[in-house]
Amino acid sequence: MQLLNASGCLDALAAPEVARQLDAFVTKTVTPLPRAGNAPTRIVETGNGMLNSIGLANPGRERFLAESLPRLRELGLPLWVSVGGFSAREYAETCEWLEDVTIELNLSCPNVDEAPESAAEIVAACRAATALPLYAKLSPASWDIGEVARAVEAAGADGLSLVNTMRGLALDERTLEPVLGTSTGGYSGPGLKPIALAAVFTCRRATALPIVGMGGATTGRDALELVAAGASAVALGTILFADPDAPGRIRAELYAELERLGLPSLDAVRGVAHAGGGVLAAR
Numbered sequence: 001m002q003l004l005n006a007s008g009c010l011d012a013l014a015a016p017e018v019a020r021q022l023d024a025f026v027t028k029t030v031t032p033l034p035r036a037g038n039a040p041t042r043i044v045e046t047g048n049g050m051l052n053s054i055g056l057a058n059p060g061r062e063r064f065l066a067e068s069l070p071r072l073r074e075l076g077l078p079l080w081v082s083v084g085g086f087s088a089r090e091y092a093e094t095c096e097w098l099e100d101v102t103i104e105l106n107l108s109c110p111n112v113d114e115a116p117e118s119a120a121e122i123v124a125a126c127r128a129a130t131a132l133p134l135y136a137k138l139s140p141a142s143w144d145i146g147e148v149a150r151a152v153e154a155a156g157a158d159g160l161s162l163v164n165t166m167r168g169l170a171l172d173e174r175t176l177e178p179v180l181g182t183s184t185g186g187y188s189g190p191g192l193k194p195i196a197l198a199a200v201f202t203c204r205r206a207t208a209l210p211i212v213g214m215g216g217a218t219t220g221r222d223a224l225e226l227v228a229a230g231a232s233a234v235a236l237g238t239i240l241f242a243d244p245d246a247p248g249r250i251r252a253e254l255y256a257e258l259e260r261l262g263l264p265s266l267d268a269v270r271g272v273a274h275a276g277g278g279v280l281a282a283r
């Protein structure tokens, strides 16, 4: 199974041994200009997951291309670059600069003001700027994620990354005031799993695009369920903060789960949630 990290959840230069357990490494979102990110507190543990309000802290496009990218190439892994911006033009300009990577367009960060253009407009601008594979990373909070998926497919996306975090709030135990410096932040971790599954399931029905499924995966069973809902690859996010060995463990658990279910290979599971009629039960 193709296993990736979720953007912003692994520093491959600080932990190359974790990155090497993956099939590809996804960078933290890169924006045209450097960003210091939001004021602290930027991370808090909460029920069934965590909230973050990092605010896309990153060195900016120029330093990323000159310093980080060459060092990341030395890992010898396929690279995905997560691209962010505040207008379709900003996204497209970064795409123009990239070579020999897959691009993941972060269309959905809850911690910065949304780009004024729609997801489809941003994808169309990037499609015109590059022939590289383009994945559109969507928010699970849109009113009709299937509709957004169809729109980005029509605009030229090659795949979908599902899902980004959901907006959440944690209050201090004593003061009852928001813990995060930005008050609200992005909720990730196990509580996101049913939401991620629903997004993958819905978008599998809505489009023919390959899907990287993510959101609350902490076990091989979680990864298997994302594949059953329609994902062709799985990305790990919050779990990597607690368990750097998660990629190897989750891969092993996934194959153990296949064996437990008496299934010959992962292919038997792909999209099976859509089959209906108890396909697996009938064996």
Ligand SMILES: Cc1cc2nc3c(=O)[nH]c(=O)nc-3n(C[C@H](O)[C@H](O)[C@H](O)COP(=O)(O)O)c2cc1C
Residues within 6 Å of the ligand: 006, 007, 008, 009, 028, 029, 052, 054, 056, 082, 106, 137, 163, 164, 165, 187, 188, 189, 190, 192, 214, 215, 216, 217, 235, 236, 237, 238, 239
């Ligand atoms: C600390 C932190 C930083 C993140 N930074 C980014 C980011 O820069 N770009 C992005 O597209 N998603 C970012 N995400 C969202 C993750 O990539 C992922 O979509 C989300 O956390 C759901 O997966 P999970 O429940 O396995 O963590 C971040 C998540 C966390 C927890």
